[in-house]
Amino acid sequence: MNKTINQRAWLFVIPVFILVAFNAVVPLMTVVNYAFQETFANNVFTWEGTRWFKQILRSDRFHAALGRQFMFTGVILLIQIPLGIAIALSMPKKGIGVPICLVLMSMPLLIPWNVVGAMWNIFALPEIGFLGHSLNDLGFDYNFTQQIGDAWFTTILMDVWHWTSLVVLLSYAGLQSIQPAYYQAAEIDGASKWAIFRYIELPKMKKVLTIAILLRFMDSFMIYTEPFVLTGGGPGNATAFLSIDLVKMALGQFDLGPAAAMSLIYFFIVLLVCWVFYNLMMRNEEQK
Amino acid sequence: MSLELKNIEKKIGLETHIHPTNLKLEKNTINILLGSTLAGKTTLMQIMAGLDKPTSGEIWFNDENVTGIKVQKRNVSMVYQQFINYPNFTVYDNIASPLKIIGIKNDEIKERVAKVAELLKLSGMLNKKPNELSGGQQQRTALARALVKDSNLILLDEPLANLDFKLREELREELPRLFENRECIVVYATTEPSDALLIGGNTATLMEGKIIQYGKTIEVYNKPQNLISARVFSDPPINISDIKKNGNTFSLLKEDVKWETSNVNLKDGNYKVGIRPHNITTYKEGKNSIEIKGKILISELSGSESLIxxxxxxxxxxxxxxxxxxxxxxxxVKLYMNVDEFIYFDQNNNLVSHV
Structure with a gap:
């Protein structure tokens, strides 16, 4: 059989190609361009090779920011994933409670990021904020603008408040897709509540949980707006996560070369972690 | 060993799901609940199992009232239409799971699992996980889980409905053999009259939450107590027509079809006749075939048969x-009906004369 040759097919492909080029490839290549060169006024560039990369990878400042970033992401994942599953498990499965819970759960997700930051900033201010003032009244010496521990506590609490809902909604969807017959069959076997969770619910939620962890990892690893509005990275550099540090370097100090190199390293870390994690989670699935 | 439902009724809100029902199932029998979707088969089974409580009435097992006793404390197993297995257990662990929960020793578990696996042709795949298996094998695993326990009551809720045709046929033929030499009562719910006929045992026909008739499968089929039972136990649907009897001559009221028979002992008057689709054929069958003219609406092939x-x-x-x-x-076209297979009902839809 002869293949029909139809060049018009290009017409359908080219728009997408152009869109992707402008939206992803071109900006990325600009960054790549900066990462290997020194930039002077009047658009003069000189080739620097891998100098910026070496500089970033050896700098204590980058190590510290990266450490804070992993710490933050690790802590919020450890809180949000179990908490999200627990809330999803305790939500009603039918009746009027379902839409009420779903709407309440979706609320934090609908609030713009900088509004969340501003809200929590005011909420946590030691003199006038409800949270800050109450904590001080209870005898805690709380001041998130001055004390590192308090700044971390507030940032993590804010992120948990803002994003646990996402894990809840995904887990809830996973739970709802389990057929009632599974629960009956387990009941007939005489399986305990823990056994039902461990051997039926958790395996059945595996795919949505993988997605939830990936999304929460990526979002929290790239977090910028909320801590920027809440703490501005302070006190000192205590909550200056990678993206905050990156913006300081690129726009504050105008060190375009190192900042571009850092962006690329940052990008590859996210990509690598996601890839490794996804493959670990899906390894068993693919064998089948 | 027997399971008896005494005046069981199930209401949810104002809706009656099961009308007052009496049913006694004896040991070592396979009992088929035959009815369309929403006839109440699943509800009835869940009440039998103790997964659901009846609104009123009692359930007796071996002369013991078990109403309200939870399913975990009764020795029951159940197989569903969906293939229900523990997703991340191997086939072996799946089959062994009910035994492990009771706390049976490992050696005995091994022995019993091997035996059941052999019976269900799963021996080669004990180390696989459910989603590596075909639908038929997944359902075999679920059946094995139900059989390994030595339950008193095994409930099968449309276990073959999600299988494709060939696998269904294959497993359906094996089913009666699986329950041979077992001290248990088997209940099998299905929408397919052919399932009931192939499996045999006893059949209860169900309609809108009522048991219409219960008895030996072949008797329920041949002597449907009334029109409803005949309708439930016929696929494609049974043909029903008004007739008039005058001496030995019977005639359809609306059509120009007449036949004579001396086998039917009834007063003269108006009756109804039920004729199963496979007793209307394109060729003469039996001595007493009569002709009926027809104009084709649809004609379709179903396997080696034609549905006209x-x-x-x-x-x-x-x-x-x-x-x-x-x-x-x-x-x-001209079609032929075998008069000897006609089933007669009176004006109140009750059986008056059968094959």
């Missing part, structure tokens, strides 16, 4: 005839 919908005067008829026949819509 046709009209005679006003009324619609269905025939299921052996062999493949190519008939065009609107074509005039």
């Amino acid at each position: 919908h046709f009209t005679n005067t006003d009324s619609k008829w269905v025939s299921l005839s052996n062999g493949t026949h190519q008939l065009n819509v609107g074509q005039e």
Whole structure:
């Protein structure tokens, strides 16, 4: 059989190609361009090779920011994933409670990021904020603008408040897709509540949980707006996560070369972690 | 060993799901609950199992009232239409799971799992996980889990409905053998009359939450107590027509069809006749075949049989005839009905004369 040759097919492909080029490839290549060169006024560039990369990878400042970033992401994942599953498990499965819970759960997700930051900033201010003032009244010496521990506590609490809902909604969807017959069959076997969770619910939620962890990892690893509005990275550099540090370097100090190199390293870390994690989670699935 | 439902009723809100029902199932029997979707088969089974409580009435097992006793404390197993297995357990662990929960020793578990696996042709795949198996094998695993426990009551809720045709046939043939030499009561819910006929045992026909008739499968089939039971136990649907009896002559009221028989002992008057689709054929069958003219509405092939919908005067008829026949819509044909297979009902839809 002869293949029909139809060049018009290009017409359908080219728009997408152009869109992707402008939206992803071109900006990325600009960054790549900066990462290997020194930039002077009047658009003069000189080739620097891998100098910026070496500089970033050896700098204590980058190590510290990266450490804070992993710490933050690790802590919020450890809180949000179990908490999200627990809330999803305790939500009603039918009746009027379902839409009420779903709407309440979706609320934090609908609030713009900088509004969340501003809200929590005011909420946590030691003199006038409800949270800050109450904590001080209870005898805690709380001041998130001055004390590192308090700044971390507030940032993590804010992120948990803002994003646990996402894990809840995904887990809830996973739970709802389990057929009632599974629960009956387990009941007939005489399986305990823990056994039902461990051997039926958790395996059945595996795919949505993988997605939830990936999304929460990526979002929290790239977090910028909320801590920027809440703490501005302070006190000192205590909550200056990678993206905050990156913006300081690129726009504050105008060190375009190192900042571009850092962006690329940052990008590859996210990509690598996601890839490794996804493959670990899906390894068993693919064998089948 | 026996399971007895005494005046069981189930209401949810104002809706009655099961009307007051009495049923006694004896040991070592396979009992088929036959009815369409929403007839109450699943509800009835869940009440039998103790997964659901009846609104009123009692359940007795071996002369012991077990109403309200939870399913975990009764020795029950159940197989569902969906293939229900623990997703991340191997086939072996799946089959072993009910035994582990009771706390049986490992050696004995091994022995019993091996035996059941052998019976269900799963021996080669004990180390696989459910989603590596075909649908048929997944359902075999679920069946094995139900059998390994030595339950007193095994409930099968449309276990073959999600399987494709070939696998269904294969497993259906094996089913009766699986329950041989077992001290248990088996209940099998299905929408398919052919399942009931192939499996045999006893059948209860169900309609809208009521048990219409219960008895030996073949008797329920041949002597449907009333029209409803006949309808439930016929697929494609049984043909029903008004008739008039005058001496030994019977005639359809609306159609120009007459026959004579001396086998039916009834007063003269108006009756109804039920004719199963496979007793209307494109060829003469038996000595007492009569002719009916028809105009084809639809004619379709189903396996090696032809399903023919046709009209005679006003009324619609269905025939299921052996062999493949190519008939065009609107074509005039002659079909034959075997008078000896007719089932007669009175004006109140109750059986008056049967095969």
